[in-house]
Amino acid sequence: MPDIELYTTKFYTTCTLGGIIACGPTHSSVTPLDLVKCRLQVNPSLYKSNLQGWQNIIKNEGGVKAIFTGFGATFIGYSLQGAGKYGGYEFFKHYYSTWFPNLYSNYSTLVYLGASGTAEFLADIMLCPFEAIKVRQQTTMPPFCKNVFQGWSKIVSKEGIAGLYKGITPLWFRQIPYTMVKFTSFEKIVESIYSYLPTPKSQMSMLQQISVSFTGGYLAGILCAAVSHPADVMVSKINNERAKDEEMLAATKRIYNRIGFMGLWNGLTVRIFMIGTLTSFQWLIYDSFKAYVGLPTSG
Structure with missing residues (x-):
């Protein structure tokens, strides 16, 4: 592969492509887990386990x-x-x-937090419409639409474009802390792993470096799943229950008064397993792609 100069347009384009490859396939591959998790967040008594949920869905829904x-x-x-x-x-x-530069030299954690938070804020603007469609598909029985395009059309025809973004605030509250913890803890965990290994990173094989990325990714995934879970529950409920003209704060307060603090943690075990696995494989894929095109691995 030709050399790619760091911090050029080609470098950022390559990293963007790596992000697509890392996130799209991994998130969609765990759709069965996500489906049960979202339904349990809306109705905790619906299924007793993931297996029962899948059996019920397969038997009754096609x-x-x-x-x-x-x-x-x-x-x-x-x-x-x-x-x-x-x-x-x-x-x-x-x-x-x-x-x-002084901030990065002395307080690199703040740079990691700021960079990841800014990136996620912008990324969520692209994600939000499709998250709204996904949540409504998964939490209504039968699903309110057959595919993405029908879902987009139905929401826009009834609620306008605003209907696709009514969950943007809780999405930011879920995703921004999630990503800040995901990237910052990954950077710090990987730094720590490399500091304890007897061989410097520069002398390690790509397979060894990617193994470090996978391990750091899984541990980071556990942390960010726990931090962002209450907001994840609220995203599911607001997209499912918020009335067309209801204020966001009023909807959040009404839902919280009904489910209470403990209700914000419904489905946490499933999400820790799901997000830990997702995050580790995302870093594995992302760093494998970077190594393939000749870029250094993360961390």
């Missing part, structure tokens, strides 16, 4: 394909989000460290 409800919206939405998140993170990390 076979095995039914457990992949929301696959299309997930694939499109998280491909766009991955592009903005990974490409944006590389851009803003370099931008902030260049503009605030």
